[in-house]
Amino acid sequence: MPIVTTREAYISCPTSLKLIIQKTLSEIDRPSTFACGERLDDGANPGLLLKGHGLLGMPLSDNDARAIISQSRQSRFGRGSETVVDTSISDSWQLDPDQFQIRNGSWGSFILRLVAKVHAGFGLKCQKDRVSAELYKLLLYQRGAFFRPHSDSEIAPCMFGTLTVCLPCAHEGGELVFSHNGKSFSFKTSESSDFDMSYAAWCADVLHEVKPVTSGHRLVLIYNLIHQSQVVTDLPSASVFNSEQTRLVKGFRGWDPPRYPQPEYLIHKLAHQYSQASLRADRLKGADLAQLSFLREVAAETGIDLYLANMEKHATKSDERWARNQVLSVDIVLTYVVTLDGSRVDHPNRTVYIKSNNLIDTTDGQHYKEDHRGFTGNEGATAEYWYSGTVFCNIGPSTEMEI
């Protein structure tokens, strides 16, 4: 039996590239990130009770910090399938959950609120109640302590990430730095550390580090994020973000120029319709915003240009009340084209005509107006439909769309 590789499949059917792009974009249906974090002004005091010592006050005093250290061991972390101590990687102090208690009864619902933030931030598609956070350890960083770049191994079944709550305890330094797939960003726990808390969460496969603490103490509760998934492949991970991006890049690069020249532009319909005033990247919502962030990455990699536009489509069809609903003619025009920052680039007095072949998705959606003409001469009964929408235009690197 002949084996058809994906590459051959692309070559034999250029429409499949549009399908790849369409399918991938349709799966990016909500904003998502592989790491998130923010200051929390409404954090409750967990009421940490250290066995043999008593309640730990918040912000943590130097005296209570010494009490924690006296009962701690060097922090451990997952390396492959093992849990190891290596002070060249991390030299913070660790308490295990059986060495302390969280006495505040409302702490559980506070953690659930954080899990809901993670669920939204990661754009998880499962129900919120499929995700939970299991207490793993309490870490204390003294001045000079750090955690070198590492990713978290799955120390619990169906663990997909880590949630941390940095408790009130003034410190400088100690910021979290995340890097994945050539992108990196940092989050400063110190900024809210005097009296407030902050949370951070990341997918287990994201490389992260804690920069050295330069003064004070950094006190963090660490939770494993668990996904009650039946199917192991459902587990969220940062590499899912990569694979969506890779598929899109493949889609845009996959045209085989000698046989099927790359179209000079492609049009992708947005989920929402935007007025001219809100036609700019920073006003996009929901799935549109999420898709834009992916398309931006893809544009940087492939050299395509991105524009936003309002589109009008006018179709004349045979009237379905009398005959099969056959399309007789279609006109598609862009009525307002802008760069991502909202600057208009089309000429107000010139119409930009679009070939329907360049639409990634040719389904019409709901028309906003229709007109049934009845029988006219030889043409039979016709009906006209008008559609409108907002679109992304992805223009190939070496071509210009005539506007």
Ligand SMILES: O=C(O)CCC(=O)C(=O)O
């Ligand atoms: O201290 C932190 O904020 C992160 C700790 C960490 O990465 C870990 O325990 O694996």
Ligand SMILES: [Fe+2]
């Ligand atoms: Fe970690």
